[in-house]
Amino acid sequence: MAPQLEPFFKQVDESSESFIDRLRKAVAIPSISAQDENRKDVFRMAQFLADELTALGAEVEQRPLGKQPGKEHLDLPPVVVARYGNDKNKKTILVYGHYDVQPAQKEDGWATEPFELTIDEKGRMYGRGSTDDKGPVLGWINVIEAHRKAGVELPVNLLCCFEGMEEYGSEGLDDFIQAEAKKYFKDTDAVCISDNYWLGTEKPCLTYGLRGCNYYSVSVSGPAQDLHSGVFGGSAHEPMTDLVTVLSKLVDPQGNILIPGLMDLVAPVTEDEKSLYGNISYTMENLHESLGSETGIHPNKERTLMARWRYPSLSIHGIEGAYSAPGAKTVIPAKVIGKFSIRTVPNMESEDVNKLVFDHIKAEFAKLNSKNKLDVWLQHDGKWWVASPKHWNFSAASKAVQQVFGVEPDMTREGGSIPVTLTFEQATGKNVLLLPMGSSTDAAHSANEKLDRRNYIEGTKLLGAYLHYVAEEPATQ
């Protein structure tokens, strides 16, 4: 049975200008976590959130994370945690967002001042952080306010976890979440993260999977210093020749990974899973638009999305130590380091992947009969994440989408990583839902970042409706 959401929705519509004003104030604070000189603004943004939540009756704390590793003259911004409601008979939903933003300067190609929210005639609200991630964070605050003003009780206990270092590696957050899982977050029943995007511009989605990433370096070294190609070309083994040959054995131009055994680690596609792809609102034109070219590998939507979401991929990113400037230089580089990464999916375990990668590269190098020296190592890894899209957390969000937007949401995965997702899942042991507010055209991290008015206002309704449907779900794991 659908909850009675009308008074809440009506209040959101009535408060929409004040909600936009709240976003305007937040965008005006340049809380850039990557720039030392803006650290005070990141703290200011934390205080802004704390004040807003306190004014609405939430219990708020700003939790310090200590000094920034490697930059000990800087304090890490606090995690703003808040609790709204403490009723044992209600479910408790933990929501995550971040209040720091990417750097932005007018000269980067912005049409408007990046830290002044500017709304055009189509309701596109331009400003750094509008969609990533201040809009979604304020969405939760708007939900609380609209409930209070409408006199509707919030149907769940809400726990907030808003961090200020997401754009700079979420320094300190993992430890914090692990430490608080059985303390501040202990009564969490499910987690909701609003920090990704719809697949397109019209249809909301719920995201239930992310790929992991294993990032490798492979070095080849020989001579003690760079050599002149005129003097030594033809008489010495060249590290660059060896490296290029080894790199050419990793992946073919059709995207097939050439590392023996690697594809055997990938979970087979089930019929159930297949059925999720056909209805997804995505076209090859969408792909070509985002590529800016018609250089997609696969002939149709289904295979494209599966390649992006549920199969591994291998990308060669570049080479360190070789000549990389424009122009011409007749150098034989003495040591070159190739960089590549593998996007991982179920059931690829990092250690298994590493072993196959290392064995393959060493075997290919051995075939070269080169006197140079090869080394290969893992730079970093992050695990894939897949949740069950049949969990009540997702069912509730799906009903909320249908209520607010009148369509069934796309059930999506993402090719990239949002590491905090897995941290929350592992630390709390609860289902995690990615419930995006913004659309594919929002240009997060780029110039002219924006959030559409519709996405912000209807998105606030969506977050609120989600809490109501969650409250109605049977409380199973």
Next chain:
Amino acid sequence: MAPQLEPFFKQVDESSESFIDRLRKAVAIPSISAQDENRKDVFRMAQFLADELTALGAEVEQRPLGKQPGKEHLDLPPVVVARYGNDKNKKTILVYGHYDVQPAQKEDGWATEPFELTIDEKGRMYGRGSTDDKGPVLGWINVIEAHRKAGVELPVNLLCCFEGMEEYGSEGLDDFIQAEAKKYFKDTDAVCISDNYWLGTEKPCLTYGLRGCNYYSVSVSGPAQDLHSGVFGGSAHEPMTDLVTVLSKLVDPQGNILIPGLMDLVAPVTEDEKSLYGNISYTMENLHESLGSETGIHPNKERTLMARWRYPSLSIHGIEGAYSAPGAKTVIPAKVIGKFSIRTVPNMESEDVNKLVFDHIKAEFAKLNSKNKLDVWLQHDGKWWVASPKHWNFSAASKAVQQVFGVEPDMTREGGSIPVTLTFEQATGKNVLLLPMGSSTDAAHSANEKLDRRNYIEGTKLLGAYLHYVAEEPATQ
């Protein structure tokens, strides 16, 4: 019959301190052609040479070359041309050298001030330009002075051509040489260039060949902008994958060029030529020492030297547009440009090489079935040069080496290029000899460049003796 060189040699020994003082004055002028702020010093160095030559009775001109292309606020340094002697009954020898130097700063790793000639207890004279190429240039001036002081007539007419832009692409020189070939240089009988180095440290050499160089770029482009490897990995053709695959088809790790037909262009080795390699004073230890590693391809001296001097080689220098910094970045580069070059030898004509390279690369790319776009082009080329080591110009130099050093010189080629060599040969139609003064340990272009006192003083004797033996040779082409 050997000329009577004793009075000249005796005078060189007696004047050696003043010759070293001449080098000290020259090194003190930081005539760095690559740095705008030193252009005045390059002009000062031209004036220094002109004054020295004038004082010895030569007719000297400083020929302007106009403004520097691309840097029109700078005048190109003049070519200092000089004539000493104008006797129709004598041969006329044109000698070339350059009076500009590479940049140098103490911080680059110099143990002494780079522009103060500093002589250690072993007679190693450290200073920028000492060996490259102020020592050899002053060698010719010393020869004139020693003859005058000893009362010995110079047995040839000497034409000097000293340039001031060699370390910055010899801007304007080719046109100048072409223009003056039938004017200022018209009675040239042979050319001698002293601007390279002995193969080792003990035995002088005469150099009769240089490899050419064809430098290529090959670009692969696809998407309109760099992509995120999480979002697009597996669903789009990656330019880097294609480029690495194509580059791996150019040369194998044993140095074998994989371009079909290319080796067919190479002149076969003759028995006569083979006989030149066995006696050359070079060992595999020399190779390992200069590499700083035991990563040579070939098992012996002969094959190593032939690979360096008389066979082509292909080196991959680097990739522009890919990620080249330390660390990790999960980028799919949108456009990458591979740089490689082929060192060319007789009888490889540049146009033939280009056609084989372009055809091969396009054919290999076509095999990939990639939707990306490939382009390949020649950045620049410079032709190989081989002179006859049996020409009287070489015979005379060989006799001079035996007279001064008591050994037969090594007959060498070089793997690299000295483009002016071919320009002189083509413009004058005369034999060109490369007659080095410095040794393999002189560190030209590096920190702690030096010229050994022995190489400078005995080298001065060598240049003079060469002129005497040249005068005795039958005047055939």
